Amino acid sequence: MTESLSANEVTFRLSRSRRSVPRSRAALHAVLGGWGVGQDVLESAELVLSELVTNALRVPVPSDRQVGVRIARSLEDGLLRLEVSDAGSGRPGVRAPGDEETCGRGLLLVEAVAHRWGVEERAGGIGKTVWAELKAPDIVVEPEGREVAAVMVRLGQRVRVWGEWRAVLTVRTEPYAAGGLAVVLGLDEGPALRVHAAEPLTVRDGGVPSARESGEGTPR
Structure with missing residues (x-):
């Protein structure tokens, strides 16, 4: 899918x-x-x-x-x-x-x-x-998101990058050579995002589960 x-x-x-x-x-x-x-x-x-x-x-x-x-x-x-x-x-x-x-x-x-x-x-x-x-009279406006430190981002959330919402598929941390901690987010589209652990990112919860591992072909 x-x-x-x-x-x-x-x-x-x-x-x-x-x-x-x-x-x-x-x-x-x-x-x-x-x-x-x-x-x-x-x-x-x-x-x-x-x-x-x-x-x-x-x-x-x-x-x-x-x-x-x-x-x-x-x-x-x-x-x-x-x-x-x-x-x-x-x-x-x-x-x-x-x-x-x-x-x-x-x-x-x-x-x-x-x-x-x-x-x-x-x-x-x-x-x-x-x-x-x-x-659907109870349908609601989706929240725009909230700011958290990059180190607080979790799997299943969506993060606002490059002007669009991207699903977070993987989260890992690694040290900077000069000291400090970096957070590396694997996203459903585009390259991984590598930022300082304390950098603020806009996130929101939920969304359609990613189906990239389903092995299905491209749309026709």
Whole structure:
């Protein structure tokens, strides 16, 4: 799973495997936990995203085509938006399966839970995006962060460097030749950051867990 983050949205891509559904739910939990979304909205969002990802994985496309996911929030409207994109053609619609049918209820559930939903063509690419919006009145503004000494930075936090937030993957200390202690932070993107232990850094907690060790390919 590969990912991209900003203050109000997270996007990532999933391989076409059964493991992608629980992975999408894990990412959703991490994001919504940081946004202060309540349990009721979280459970509804989990159901909606699971159904949308499951449907996308069933679309008949080449196995190397990945599924795109976007989780976004609108603070002004109090809305949570979930988008799932695939490379398949056509427009899915709500079905009314019989009592003995074991599938075909995905969009029926989405329609029942979501505030609204729809389908649109992917901008600048093949395939489509199925989206759903849920009312999330308790969604909150993410804190800008706090200043701490570099020696206080911990794994799992995000640090503000080069004008962007970077996830901290490793933390180690080493002595300067002239005396004093340096902190070396391994980040999810870019080179490691090496600073004096007492230097102030802006950090915040939480975020989507890094998936760089998952071994999955680049987005398509």
